[in-house]
């Protein structure tokens with residue numbers, strides 16, 4: 352698969368095959384892709400927690416919101432929770448450049464997961480204090496992003512924006528997850 356195909360396939364996933372666990376070793380390998388990625392001033396301030404334990408995953412799942420734009424029926428059933436989580440943490444004070452590291456790390460993990468036949472949901476809607484307590488995060492670190500990982504149990508695909516221009520993701524009549532993306536000619540605003 353070439354890189355563009357991988358990026359196209361690596362859609363956010365919110366329904367997983369809940370019985371298929373993701374091992375600590377696999378989660379560590381995904382983090383290794385983040386470790387090898389670009390970092391502002393090469394400071395590498397981020398730290399990662401890998402959560403494979405089923406009970407901790409279930410507790411963590413209750414502290415995040417996946418699919419805020421979906422109806423409750425469209426969200427994951429109890430059997431479709433993630434098989435593992437990666438928590439990205441960093442120091443309390445991170446400048447704009449350091450914050451960019453979070454996105455780069457997350458996308459490296461997302462692409463590596465997709466390449467391995469898994470899928471990912473980057474989650475910013477997190478009860479951070481409670482997750483920090485749950486996983487025993489050292490007090491000098493703050494949670495920046497949580498990544499749900501697992502075997503996908505839903506079809507996700509890119510579609511054109513809707514006629515009204517809406518970019519909100521939605522489920523179509525086949526219960527497939529549709530993600531509108533702007534056309535390229537709208538994104539490139541200057542060409543010289």
Ligand SMILES: Cc1cc2nc3c(=O)[nH]c(=O)nc-3n(C[C@H](O)[C@H](O)[C@H](O)COP(=O)(O)O)c2cc1C
Pocket residue numbers: 361362363364365416417418419472473474475476477507520530
């Ligand atoms: C920084 C960041 C935070 C996000 N937070 C959430 C979240 O809290 N819950 C969720 O379900 N999806 C979250 N997402 C996933 C986006 O909703 C998703 O990327 C978007 O709908 C586009 O879908 P795609 O990733 O398949 O292109 C987040 C994505 C990013 C980059």
